[in-house]
Amino acid sequence: KNSVTAGNNMKLLFVLPALASAWVSTPTTPLRRATHLKAGDDYLIGIVGDLHIDPRKMEDYETGRTQWMPIFEDAKSKHGNVALVSLGDLGESKSVRPEETSELFAGTTECHKLAASYLGSFGVPYEVIGGNHDLEGLDEFETDQENLEMFLREHGKPAPQFSRLIADKTLLVGMTSTVFRDAEYTSHEVTIDDAQMAWFEETLKTHPASEGWQVFVFTHAPPNGSGLRVLQENHVVNGCCWLNHSNDLKCRKFIELVRENRCVKAWFSGHFHLGQDYQDSITFPTIDPKDGPYPNRGACTFVQTSVMRGGTSRDGRQQSRLVRGNKDGFEICTVDHQKDGKIRVDAKITYSDCNHEAGVYAHEDSVAENDNYFKVYQPSAGDNLHAPDDGYRRYNEEGEVVIDEEVTMDSVAWWNMACGRVIGMLNGNLIEYDRSTLAPLGLIVGADELVGKRVAVVDSGLEGECGIDGEEEGMEGADCGGQLGREQAVLLYDGDGDITVVQPNEDGSYWRKIVRNKMVRMKEVRRIKAAKAFAAEKLGKGEESNVVSSWGPYTTTSGTAKKTGVAGLTAPSAR
Numbered sequence: 001k002n003s004v005t006a007g008n009n010m011k012l013l014f015v016l017p018a019l020a021s022a023w024v025s026t027p028t029t030p031l032r033r034a035t036h037l038k039a040g041d042d043y044l045i046g047i048v049g050d051l052h053i054d055p056r057k058m059e060d061y062e063t064g065r066t067q068w069m070p071i072f073e074d075a076k077s078k079h080g081n082v083a084l085v086s087l088g089d090l091g092e093s094k095s096v097r098p099e100e101t102s103e104l105f106a107g108t109t110e111c112h113k114l115a116a117s118y119l120g121s122f123g124v125p126y127e128v129i130g131g132n133h134d135l136e137g138l139d140e141f142e143t144d145q146e147n148l149e150m151f152l153r154e155h156g157k158p159a160p161q162f163s164r165l166i167a168d169k170t171l172l173v174g175m176t177s178t179v180f181r182d183a184e185y186t187s188h189e190v191t192i193d194d195a196q197m198a199w200f201e202e203t204l205k206t207h208p209a210s211e212g213w214q215v216f217v218f219t220h221a222p223p224n225g226s227g228l229r230v231l232q233e234n235h236v237v238n239g240c241c242w243l244n245h246s247n248d249l250k251c252r253k254f255i256e257l258v259r260e261n262r263c264v265k266a267w268f269s270g271h272f273h274l275g276q277d278y279q280d281s282i283t284f285p286t287i288d289p290k291d292g293p294y295p296n297r298g299a300c301t302f303v304q305t306s307v308m309r310g311g312t313s314r315d316g317r318q319q320s321r322l323v324r325g326n327k328d329g330f331e332i333c334t335v336d337h338q339k340d341g342k343i344r345v346d347a348k349i350t351y352s353d354c355n356h357e358a359g360v361y362a363h364e365d366s367v368a369e370n371d372n373y374f375k376v377y378q379p380s381a382g383d384n385l386h387a388p389d390d391g392y393r394r395y396n397e398e399g400e401v402v403i404d405e406e407v408t409m410d411s412v413a414w415w416n417m418a419c420g421r422v423i424g425m426l427n428g429n430l431i432e433y434d435r436s437t438l439a440p441l442g443l444i445v446g447a448d449e450l451v452g453k454r455v456a457v458v459d460s461g462l463e464g465e466c467g468i469d470g471e472e473e474g475m476e477g478a479d480c481g482g483q484l485g486r487e488q489a490v491l492l493y494d495g496d497g498d499i500t501v502v503q504p505n506e507d508g509s510y511w512r513k514i515v516r517n518k519m520v521r522m523k524e525v526r527r528i529k530a531a532k533a534f535a536a537e538k539l540g541k542g543e544e545s546n547v548v549s550s551w552g553p554y555t556t557t558s559g560t561a562k563k564t565g566v567a568g569l570t571a572p573s574a575r
Contacts, residue, residue, distance in 0.1 A: 043167035044075035044082050045216070046122070046335075047321035049270035049305035050089035050131065052312045053115055054096055054105070060309040060318065060337065061118060067341025071322065072124050081167045082124045085174065087270035087305055088131030088220040090115035107136030107147055107180070112154040119155075127162045128155050130176035131220035131271065132188040132240065138519070144181050151176075161196045163203065170325070171207055174218035175200060180518070187518035189240040190221035190271065197253065204261040209299070209354045213263040216323070217300075219243055222269040225255030225437035226302035227283035227295055229378060235272065237429065237443035238515045245441070246513055252436055255297070262299040262355040266330070268321060270305045275317025276334045282347050285357060293383040299357050301349055303332055329357065379414040379424055379438045391424065401457040407450050415457065418486040419508060425450075430502070432511035442511030445492065445502060453492040453500075460489040524549065 046068055053061065068084075075082045091111035095102050105111050112134075119126045134151055141147040148160065160176035179191040192200075207213035222228050224242040235241040244250040258264050274281070281304040285297045306319035322333040322343060329350040336342045351357050380389040391412040393401050401415045407425060414424025414433065422433040428447030431440050490502040490510070504510050528547055535545035 041168050041170070041327045042079040042081060043170055043323075043325055044071070044079075045166065045172065045323040046072065046082075046084045046124070047218070047268050047305055047323065048084070048086050049307045049320065050220075050273060050312060051086065051115065051118075051308060052089055052092050052106070052133070053111065053118065054092040054309075054311070055114060056096055057309065057311060060311075064308040064318075064320065064337050064341075065118070065122060067335060067337060068122055068320070071335070071341070071343070072122060076124070083164060083166050083172065084119065084122050084124050084126040085172065085218050085268070086115075086119055086126065086128040087218060087268065088129050088177070089133045089270065090128070090131075091133065091136075093133050093136060103139045104136055106133040107138070107151075108140050109137070109150055109154065111137070112151055116154045116156075125164070127164055127172065127174055127218070128157070129162070129174040129218055129220060130160065130178070132177055132180070132190050134177070135180040136187075136518075138181070138522075144179055147180070148176075148178055160193075161199055167326075169212045169327075170214045170216070171203075172216050172218065173200065173203055177220055183517045185246050185513045185517065186238055186240050186515040188238070189245050190219065190243050192219070192243055192250075197250070201257055204257060204263060207263050209261070209263040212327075212354060214265045214325075215261075215263045217264060217267040219267070219269050221245075221271040222267065222302060222304070223254035223258070224251045224434055224439045225258070225297065226267065226269075226439075227297060227378075228269075228302055228304050229280040236426075236431070236440045237446075239442045239511065239513055240515075242439065248434075248509070252434065255437060258298040258300045259296060260298075264298060264300045265349070265351075265357060266301045266303060266323070266332075268303045268305055270307070272304060273307050273312055273314040274304065275306045275313070275315050276304065276319045276321070276346060277317065282332060284347075284349075289385055293380060293386045299355060301332070301347070301357070306334075308337055327351075378440065379422065379433060381438060395457075399459055401455075403455040406452050406454060409447065409451060413455075417457070417490075418488050421504075421508070421510060423490065423510060425455075430455075432509065441509075442513070444510045444512060449500075450492065453494055456491045456493065458489055458491060459486065461487040 048064070051061070072082055072084075089106070091106035091108070091114075093104055093106040096105040115128075119128060130148075130151055135141075135144050135147040137147050137150070141150070152158070152160065160178055162172070162174045164172040166172055175192045175196045177190040178193045178196070179189075180187050183189055183191065204215065207215055221241065221243050224245070226242075239245050242251055243254055258267070283295070283297065283302045285295065285299050285301060287295060303321060305321045306317050307313050308318055308320060310316075310318055318337040320335045320337065322335050324331045324333065329348065331345050332347045332349070334344045334346055336344060348360055349357050379391060380386070381392075382388040391414050393403065393413050393415040395401055395415075403411075403413055405411075407428065409428040411425045411428070414422060416422055416435075420435050422435050422438060423444065424431055424433055426440065428451045429443055430445035430450050432442055432444055433439065434441055492500040492502065502510065505513070528549065531547045532545060535541040535547065539545070
């Protein structure tokens with residue numbers, strides 16, 4: 001069988017009656033059968049990013065589909081090895097009938113019926129993976145599992161993951177985010193569950209490069225270690241930038257598999273709603289040594305995908321990806337929906353053997369003055385041929401890092417903690433980076449608190465000595481718990497001698513997992529609304545009522561917690 005998805009079966013196209021007028025050109029019977037491999041090894045893959053379909057605004061989707069159709073028809077007439085892949089986030093994450101309901105459209109049955117109708121109308125088999133909004137049917141479904149079952153059913157998927165043979169020895173695989181309500185931290189983290197991860201690892205092992213296999217991977221967000229740098233700041237600081245972002249080991253697992261399995265030739269992702277005109281939206285597995293250290297990305301090219309609808313773009317671009325390939329390599333192209341579907345070649349990848357490939361960019365960056373994107377500074381540790389970058393700060397003779405100059409929005413510096421963690425500065429923020437890939441993990445201290453301060457890293461205990469006072473109130477009988485190695489403190493200080501100690505999390509990490517699950521936040525918002533209603537109805541207060549929230553956990557080193565106020569907010573200012 002050429003595919004393990006249920007896309008093999010013909011099925012009637014479902015067009016919602018209330019929305020039929022918005023989607024009038026959909027054929028009655030889309031072709032969802034499996035690819036029938038024809039002679040030769042040529043293939044073509046159409047890739048669409050975050051659709052965020054809004055049934056009130058179907059014009060851009062109709063235009064995009066019209067532009068794609070001749071591309072697919074041409075490939076079908078030449079070789080027939082064609083497929084469409086959607087990278088998820090299929091529906092608009094807001095109400096599409098605000099005068100009737102506040103229910104979000106994303107993740108609902110109505111949303112996925114419309115998305116399946118649209119994706120099934122291109123005349124080629126389609127595959128889809130779920131993004132961070134595809135289980136957002138909060139009013140319709142009690143659990144993630146119920147929401148997921150509907151998603152799979154509407155798209156004819158037997159499992160969250162997919163595998164499709166598009167040409168001889170050329171395999172397309174994809175994985176779906178399966179957690180939203182049950183997210184430990186932000187619900188917008190793209191979470192690949194353990195079962196899919198095990199399936200992915202086994203799939204790579206059974207399709208080795210030594211036997212000539214080429215594997216193309218599709219996920220909503222990219223993996224840590226991809227090297228993609230054209231990102232959205234909110235994804236970086238809120239811990240939803242990479243797959244399984246909040247779990248160190250699971251987050252790093254994907255790039256480790258890529259390094260171990262050179263059959264992975266390309267990995268496509270969306271999530272950031274940013275265009276394809278920047279070279280940093282594509283990263284190659286190797287680079288010329290004169291340009292920098294070896295990137296250690298196996299044999300894989302990582303590719304970011306833009307969006308189709310103008311209202312969802314964060315930099316004004318409306319673009320999709322096109323891949324044309326054969327046994328010798330492949331081209332990565334842009335289909336520009338603002339230029340009548342014009343095709344532009346972005347990069348060419350050539351296989352030198354089954355384990356290696358070489359990529360070249362086909363054009364320079366195309367950047368406009370009003371471009372709204374966040375190009376991440378990523379530290380470079382260097383290698384045998386290259387020193388670390390200029391931002392690297394070494395320890396002085398006293399074993400300290402001291403940045404004795406006021407931090408600005410443009411400050412660049414990074415250093416290794418003794419425990420192996422990596423901390424640096426980015427756009428006025430203090431950021432933690434992954435110790436292996438040096439990809440940004442999340443926010444430690446925001447620019448509102450860091451800019452204007454100085455930074456120091458000092459020892460907080462002697463080698464082999466505990467440094468904890470067992471006589472201090474609340475610390476009676478305490479010891480270092482076996483942590484007798486080098487202990488450090490990260491300090492922020494100003495010219496007046498005021499110092500803030502940046503305490504790590506309980507697991508030793510530093511980046512703040514401060515964005516909670518969306519279900520939790522929705523309940524918090526309702527409580528605030530209830531407080532405002534109480535102020536209006538019972539206290540006679542209107543808009544002038546001052547409603548604030550208290551938060552946990554308590555933040556104190558004392559063993560006796562008697563005060564929970566935040567000075568200047570929920571309690572009088574300390575000064």
